[in-house]
Amino acid sequence: MARVRTTGNPPVVVAIVLAVVAAGAAGWGGWSRYDAAHDDSAAYAQARDDVLAAGEQAVQNMNTLDHARLDKGLDRWEDSTTGDLHAQLVDGRDAFVKQIRAARTVSTAEVLSGAVTELDDRAGRAGVMVALRVTVTAPEGEPAVKESRMLGQLTRTSQGWKLSALGQAPVGNTAG
């Protein structure tokens, strides 16, 4: 019965072909969309960019402090960090406040360039290297400008990537 109809009716053949093509297109599109959403390399690339943005901002924050707005600056330090580094900052805050109030310095930082050196997306750990220029202004004398190079470790938290370790990249340590 179907054979009789299809051979005798070209529009039906066209319709069946169209239906198969349409179903195929929908299936292919659906698979492609699903695959893209579960594409690990796309998620990894996004995580890398997030790490760099968070890392550069955090390093800049950690090198910026105005004695006249000390609480705001130190709150930002604490917001930029997690883990041991965060704990150290909280513990040492009172002593540090006294020190900066006495010195009355203003530090500003400009990130010149940064790169992600390692990223473990699953473990939520990453490393960044940042070149920056720090300007320290004391109540007397000319502002001191120094180029600085830093290495940071970041850890993923529920509020995004935060610094868990930060230090100057060693100079003259040829073992590295």
Place this chain on the structure above:
Amino acid sequence: MTPQETGGTTTTATGIEAGTEAGEPAEEQPVAGEPPPRGRSNLLRVLATVSALVLLATGGFLLSEGQRLRDTPATANRALTDTEATTRVIGDVSSALAKVFSYSPHDTAATEEAAKRLLAGEALRQYAALFGQVERQSADQKLTLTSQAVRAGVTRLSGDSAHLLVFLDQVYEREGRAATTAAAQLSVTARLRGGHWQIVEITSR
């Protein structure tokens, strides 16, 4: 339901015709495949066309969505996502910087030779302008410079172009004096030529 009933009015007409000609029972006639009634047939056709178009459109939309998700600015940058290429460019650039920024009074020719091979474009022009000075200084002051890339990271990587940040340690040794170490931070642009990364631009940070 009997065939006559499903066939409707047209079937009844054929049934009469067949019956009169061949004397066969009317039940067999619908096998000839009489078209269903006009109205219903049109409705089916419209429904089939619409659903085919909807399926096609859905497929097309999902396909473009998938493409959009895959081709973001983040995925276009292959730094770290392509570990092999990332390691390769870091290795090539680090070793190139160590070679062109290392020289001794007896060996400036080797450094110049390396520079011609490892640098290109703007970087080579800058280097050539600087090198005459370096050669004289090295000979006059018996100065030896040894550079080493202590850390390098790739900021941006595409098929044949890369941007890197390199932390360089530079040890200066003058005959009869203690060595001093200086830190340099360089932004480097490199291009892949003939399977090797050449440095085309260096900016001191």
